[in-house]
Amino acid sequence: MNKTVWIVSVILLFSCTSNPVSKPKNLLDEDTMVAIMYDVAVLQAASANAPDQLHQKGIDAKNFIYKKYKIDSATYHQNSRYYAGDVKHYKKMYKKVLERLEQTPTTKQ
Known part of the structure; x- marks a missing residue:
């Protein structure tokens, strides 16, 4: 019984915190992180659609x-x-990334 109370207490403690992951020493601001997420998404799309292009351009x-x-x-x-x-919060950040991707003009090959 005592073990069950301890486990439930730990679960409640972690579920009540807004972010269970500790803040990094070198915290990037949200706008920078969104920009990074955008660039990662673009690079992943480029890699998936034309993997040789990135490699050829070094x-x-x-x-x-x-x-x-x-x-x-x-x-x-x-x-x-x-x-x-x-x-x-992360979902809201990804929404910003998606909005930016939708605004980005595409080039046709």
Whole structure:
């Protein structure tokens, strides 16, 4: 019985916090993170539709993001985890990304 109360208490504690993931030391602001998410989405789409194009132009998607935003992989992953920890807020961020993608003109081959 005591073990059950402890487990329920822990579940309630984590469900009441707005974000169970601790804030990274190098927290990127929301607008920057949305911009990164947008660029990642564009690069993933390019990679899926024409994987050789990125390679031929010498573009490595991960390094492109790191260089453009002057971050390292740890900063990127810590911020991704942090923002994804608040699902409702993360969904709003992705909505911004989708709106931006819809506004982006497409080029026909």
